[in-house]
Amino acid sequence: MIRAENVSYSYPGNAQTVAGLSFHIEKGEFAAILGENGAGKTTTVKLIDGLLKPTEGKMTVNGLDTAKSRVSERAAQVGFLFQNPDRQICRNTVREEIAFGLRAVWGRREEDKIRTRTDELLERFGFTGDEDPFALSRGQRQQVALASTLAPSPAVLILDEPTTGLDYRECTRIMDFIRQLNEEEGTTVVMVCHDMEVVLDYARRALVMAGGRLLADGPVREIFRDEALMKKASLLPPQIIRIAGELGEGFREADDAETLSSLVAAKAERRRGA
Amino acid sequence: MTDLFQYVPGNSPLHRMNPVTKIALTLSVCVAAFLTDNLFVLLALILFDLMIGVAAGAFRKALAIFRGLFKVSLFLFVLQALFVRRGNRLLWIVTDEGLSTAAGVVLRLLAVCLPLALVLTVTRVSDIAGALVQVLHVPYAYAFTLTTAIRFIPQFMEEMSGIMEAQTARGVEFDTKNIFKKLGLILPLCVPLLISSIRRTGATATAAEVRGFNLRTRASGYKKYGFGLVDLAAVLISAALITGAALIP
Incomplete structure (x- = not known):
């Protein structure tokens, strides 16, 4: 689905931002790209979308070389949700906003199809369609941007820090929706996220970056358990994994517990045993 | 492109000059460019702008600004050459006067825009504000x-x-x-x-x-913006530029 072969990229006049990236993301995967600020995460997802063309190596999405095809032509296949929804929203009503992207991808001749799909998304996201997107809350604007991104039913969905600035409820609503898409419709999801709790809750695979290079690639929980790797990438694992790690042998294996209370119960059990 | 207007730290005489003097020097280039119709004087002003770039240690940036303005200049040149109908016809509807007017407009644009962009390269925006308040x-x-x-x-x-x-x-x-x-x-x-x-x-x-x-x-403001010899030299150069542009036919 997404294949990076020794991909490097340098912004004009700057040193290499990402170098020697090689990975393969299969259809239906939910992968998170992790790393500190400046690690090259956003550059990597822009390379996947084709907004940036590799200066070396090759990036293919659905078999198409991103350097040889136009981003706007691939918009029906690859959706990109940006951190800032205000860069995407440009129409006066939510209905128009969703239809705008569809018209760009499907063309103006498909008005009936566009209307049907817009109605479907409005109902799914709980909008009437007449709302002024600029008057909505940050979380709701992010939902409008997500609805517009998903409108053409892309096979690949790229999320660049989708939960930044959202409260817990808004974050959960958006991420649950994305998980549903991934699990029920097989949409491949690639997400850049600084919230490790969100990564642990939703992603199944993690690619760890530092200094523009890929440090590790594997199942999320295994990645978070690797203390040396986390230190090298300047990342703090989710709380449950840290606590389990602090508690030591016997607890590390229990770090797949959903809540802290189950870990505390395990600790109490151990004390009783001792 | 976004870094074209950004301050580049340095210790050149232009960096040390009072921000008000820098603005005066820039404005004098603009005034000189609008006073003259002589293409050679305009070319000399552009050369002077590039020399300012060299003196500020920002020649590459000056060239980048120059390149950025080139496309707009080209478009303006074509428009002027096609729309000015006075003078002797040289080719199709293009006249000799049209060509000289077009060259004048384009050279004037370059002569005026370059120092305006360069002044931001050698002056912190906060210093411009501080000097405007304190001195002017x-x-x-x-x-x-x-x-x-x-x-x-x-x-x-x-x-x-x-x-x-x-x-x-x-x-x-x-x-x-x-x-x-x-x-x-x-x-x-x-x-x-x-x-x-x-x-x-x-x-x-x-x-x-x-x-x-x-x-x-x-x-x-705690920072003081004084005047030195370099400012005096700049004032003299400014006066010379305006006088030269006004007197050279």
Whole structure:
């Protein structure tokens, strides 16, 4: 689905931002790209979308070389949700906003199809369609941007820090929706996220970056358990994994517990045993 | 492109010059460019601008600005050459007077824009505001407005590029090679740019207010902007530029 072969990229006049990236993301995967600020995460997802063309190596999405095809032509296949929804929203009503992207991808001749799909998304996201997107809350604007991104039913969905600035409820609503898409419709999801709790809750695979290079690639929980790797990438694992790690042998294996209370119960059990 | 208007630290005489003198020198180049119709004087002014770039240690930046202006200049040259009908016809509807007017317009544009951009390369925006308030007694609110407008240019350019990126990703054909199609697509982008500008302005106003914006007076700035020999030399050069442009036929 997404294949990076020794991909490097340098912004004009700057040193290499990402170098020697090689990975393969299969259809239906939910992968998170992790790393500190400046690690090259956003550059990597822009390379996947084709907004940036590799200066070396090759990036293919659905078999198409991103350097040889136009981003706007691939918009029906690859959706990109940006951190800032205000860069995407440009129409006066939510209905128009969703239809705008569809018209760009499907063309103006498909008005009936566009209307049907817009109605479907409005109902799914709980909008009437007449709302002024600029008057909505940050979380709701992010939902409008997500609805517009998903409108053409892309096979690949790229999320660049989708939960930044959202409260817990808004974050959960958006991420649950994305998980549903991934699990029920097989949409491949690639997400850049600084919230490790969100990564642990939703992603199944993690690619760890530092200094523009890929440090590790594997199942999320295994990645978070690797203390040396986390230190090298300047990342703090989710709380449950840290606590389990602090508690030591016997607890590390229990770090797949959903809540802290189950870990505390395990600790109490151990004390009783001792 | 966004870094073209950004300050480049240095210790050249131009960096050390009083910001007001730098503005005066820049304005004198502009005045000289508008006083003369002589193409050679205009060329000399452009050469002088590039020399300023060398003296500021920013020759590459001056060339980058020059290159950036070249496309606009080319477009203006063609327009002027086609629309001025006075003089002797040389080719199709192009006349000798049309060509000389077009060359004058383009050279004047280059001569005027280069120092305006270069002054921002050798002067911190905060120093421009400080010197305007302290030396020229400009009310701080006006100096702040001017410097904020300058400061916002690269931010707007970055915002515009981000918006275009976001719209391209959703299928709007900003990656087309058809320039007219691209121009037609820019209109919807004005909405997000306007909204983000208003939000940014509101946030800046609040930030300034909570930091005592209204309490600031001329005496509030701790940095003093004195005049030295380099300023005197600049004033003499400014006078020479204006006089030369006015006297050379």
